Amino acid sequence: MARVDTDRVHVLGVRHHGPGSARAVAAELERLRPDLVLIEGPPEADQLTGLVGEGLEPPVALLAYVPGEPARAAFWPFAVFSPEWVALSYAARNGVEVRFCDLPAAHTLAEPEAEPKPEAGEDSGGAASDCGGGAGPGAAEVPAPEGADTPLPAAAPDSGDEAERRVTDPLGVLAEAAGYDDPERWWDEVVEGRETGPDTPSPFPAIAEAMAAVRAELGTGLTGAAAEREARREAHMRQVLRKALREDHRRIAVVCGAWHVPALLEHPRVSDDTAVLRGLPKAKVAATWIPWTHGRLAAASGYRAGVRAPGWYHHLFTAPDRPVERWLAEAGRLLRERDHAVSSAHVIEAVRLTQTLAVLRGRPLAGLEEVADAVESVLCEGARTRAEVLHRDMVVGERLGSVPEHTPMVPLQRDLAAQQKRVRLQPSATPRDLDLDLREDNGRRRSVLLHRLRLLGVNWGTPQRGATGSKGTFRESWHLVWAPELDLSLIEAGVWGTDVESAATARVRARAAEADLPTLTALAEKCLHADLTDAIGGVLAALTARAAEDTDIERLMAALPPLARSVRYGDVRKSDSAALHRVAAQLLARVCTGLVPALTGLDDAAAAAMVKAVDAVQGAAVLLGGQAEADWLDALGAVAVRESAPGRVAGRANRILHDAGRLDDSALALRMTRATSRGVEPARAAAWLEGFLSGSGLLLVHDTALLEVVDTWLAGLSGEAFTEVLPLVRRTFGSFAAPERRAIGDQVSRLGEAAGSVEDDPADDLDPARAAPAVAAVAELLGVTAPVPA
Structure with missing residues (x-):
């Protein structure tokens, strides 16, 4: 093993989607001023890095896919608090060259179908994904969009073997050594919650040392295909780093998952890495950016590299000064919008309670648990249901990213083009009316396509009620017109899936979770x-x-x-x-x-x-x-x-x-x-x-x-x-x-x-004098004047 020149190469081990890691990366890059930044991610996206400063607004995701086979795709999501996004933004602002250094998607997406693949959002490193293991910043293979609406297990099942659990959870090992029973809590307090500044020492040497110790004691914790896949990824990262060193870059910064840091600092022989990468299958792959959401970054969505509270992490990153006070003030504002009486005194008392709880629990700073307890006890006055609803909304903090219009086409657009050709219904900027007979196969296929697009917010066709004068349920009338902005709608809808059917299904599931009865x-x-x-x-x-x-x-x-x-x-x-x-x-x-x-x-x-x-x-x-x-x-x-x-x-x-x-x-x-x-x-x-x-x-x-x-x-x-x-x-x-x-x-x-033609009118036989008393009595009851008998 040969150790790289640490004066030229600086490996920054991070946790994907960690605000503390992101701030630390930003501070370290400003200190180092590198002339090359390498980021864990698919090299096919190198040509897309120029879009970072041209309208990309996180959360967004890199999408790599096999053209013509939209089901073979993978996503690399980024939020504003993702360290990788911070590195991309730094490079864009300062004109620094930036590349992705993970194993190309051309290889990962060309793997044989028989080989077991991770579940939606699952990193190949198991729970190591918590500190950056797995395929890039949370590489999520299809069906990742569907996984957001059908929650999957957030961790591997407990085998009952303590040694096995420790192998697959490096954070657990470090947390246990520090006296914590919750690995998430330990990482948040030690890394994510630490303050950064010009005089704050860099956390990355300590992270590298800790991960080296864990890997030396436990190894990678992987076997079989998963171990081979991880070995190929780290071998390719080292090859990219060697190439960069040969290019005589003065200072190189590598931003990768903390788990990989020891593998990038200690290099085996070049021939060994070449042998690992020899003979890999390869597929033709395209890449683009698509909008993403905080909900898809949440671990509850089934995304294995996800975080428990993306909304909270976004808040910590965007409001580093007095985050607890700002969070509780925002909670109070939201409660007032929902017609609940919350005063500034409530917020002040809630802040005091978080500080007290942190002291009682032996924690250096108040965290999300203390904030949640304060919201329920003080702001919601013990109303648990109200507090849970508010907490859920704020913790996820749902946001939808956006991409510029000149972003390359996404698989959803390609799938739509194929279906338009199949049903012989091509888009046109000229408005037209279309009558469909649902008793015919092609009529039904056209109807299904138009209805699915409407569910995705792509209103290519507008149903016309009664346009043909037919009341039968076998006929539909549509008004079709294709506008340029519908292409952008398709790109935005790409967050739900890579083909029209799966995207519409995921969108329906998401809407059903929040919809009322009608x-x-x-x-x-x-x-x-x-x-x-x-x-x-x-x-x-x-x-x-x-x-x-x-x-x-x-x-x-x-x-x-x-x-x-x-x-x-x-x-x-x-x-x-x-x-x-x-x-x-x-x-x-x-x-x-x-x-x-x-x-x-x-x-x-x-x-x-x-x-x-x-x-x-x-x-x-x-x-x-x-x-x-x-x-x-x-x-x-x-x-x-x-x-x-x-x-x-x-x-x-x-x-x-x-x-x-x-x-x-x-x-x-x-x-x-x-x-x-x-x-x-x-x-x-x-x-x-x-x-x-x-x-x-x-x-x-x-x-x-x-x-x-x-x-x-x-x-x-x-x-x-x-x-x-x-x-x-x-x-x-x-x-x-x-x-x-x-x-x-x-x-x-x-x-x-x-009435006037009746000859024998019964009224002709009426004796007015005899009827007068009765008429007077009825008139008195009704409060009217009785007629005078003739």
Whole structure:
């Protein structure tokens, strides 16, 4: 073994995505002023380093992929607090040459399929990834985007063998030697939490010495293919370093995972490294930058080199002075935005509590645990649920990076181009309308592609409702236009996957995790349209859970129609809609149970909204059919006769029951007579009629008995009452089409003619003198003046 010239080569061992490591790297680079910076990462991205100073905003990720095979890809994510990003930024600002020195992606992505590969986000070094082991700054092989929505284990399973655990966890060995039972806590306090400054000694010699001791005692802790892969990576790093030394660079800075530092300081013979790298498979690889998110940097996403709290680390890096105070002040602001009373005194007391907790726990500085305890105890006044929600939002601190427009094309764009060719649907800047017949295979494929793109926010096509005049579910109409900004939308959507289907699936899973009940049912409908079989199960599971917890009848009613439509679409699109039908039936049953209690105390605006909800649920119940529809009509039957129900809602319920055959003409006429009798407030009667007649007045044209009831009610109103209800009546009849209003007027005129043509009018047999006492009594009851007998 030969040791490199440490006067020319300075190896900075870091933890990927560590703010303390990042600050230390920044300080060391300013001190060293190197003329070459080598960074752990794929050399294929060397030509992309120029974009660092031209609009790249972290979190971003380097993406290497095999053209034509988007499933063969790997990501190297960077946040603003990643040491590698700090090194890239330093080189861009100072005009220093920068290269990546890890094993080329051309070799790693050409490995045979039979060889076991790491899980999403898993480093080949096991838990060594915590201090920088594995494939670069968290190289995450596909399906890394999906892993963010389907959490994977964050560490290797415990084998029960203490020696084995120690081998795969170098941080654990060092932490245990320092008297810590939590390796994360030890690293945070010793490295990430330390202050940096001009007079602060560099931590990198101590890190190198510690890692050398661990490797000398335990070795790499890897066997088989994993050991071979790690040996190839370190051999290639040494080859790149040797080449740089031959180029007579004055001072070289190497930024790599701390685990690799001993391997770069002690070199074997050149022939040994050459032998390790000989005969490696190779594939043609392209590379680009794509936007990334803090959520994908979190260890909870399944990313093995991830950190527990990316939002907290971002805060520590961007606010190095008084970070605890600033964090708690921000927590107080967020709580106030959510209508919780939090004062500056709360924040001051929370800061004092963090300091006290740190002292009691024997820690040099307050960390995230102390801050979380203070937020719950002081700012949230012991409300654990509120504190957990706030803590989760702040700890992840979700951010989406951005890339400049001239970034090379990502696999998602290539996959879309291939699918456009397959379905014979090429993009055009000229707007066009497209009608699809879903009974045809290519029509369905086109529809699926357009719906998937819409789920990704790539609105190439806009659905047109009723554009063809067809009401059948086998036909869709789209308005297509390709705008230049859609290419940028595709690049941004690349964070979700490398092909349209997997990206749409990952996006749906992420949305389902935060969606409310109506959004979930709409999402289920969109999944069915987009044929996302891998996502619909998770959406339905979330939907079932939300429905079981939600007690808001309006949200339940709003959630039902999209689900019922999805059941109908299942038949046309050849999809299995049995699970959708079951969930929809369960939702409808809860709506039926809670409908009557939900009608209490509704004002006019709320009643109008409820009528629309009732109409929507009626359409959904018809689509579901069978017992579900019967139960819904039974619930409407209870509403129709309930005096406390708003007039609009009761009237609408009676109309639906009549249209469904549950209420015959004579029974309906009797109910309308009661609803418009003198004992009912005119405003309620008008509202009842508005609910009953809303949407169509043809029933009055064809049913003379109902028209007579309405005519009699209007004719019998006093002048004051007529003035009161006139706006409501006008609103009701004004909503009818002109031909309907004309037909109703004709029917009313014929009613008068029919009444005047009756020869044997029963009123002719009336004796006014004998009837006078009865008339006077009724007049007194009604508060009107009795007519004087002739």
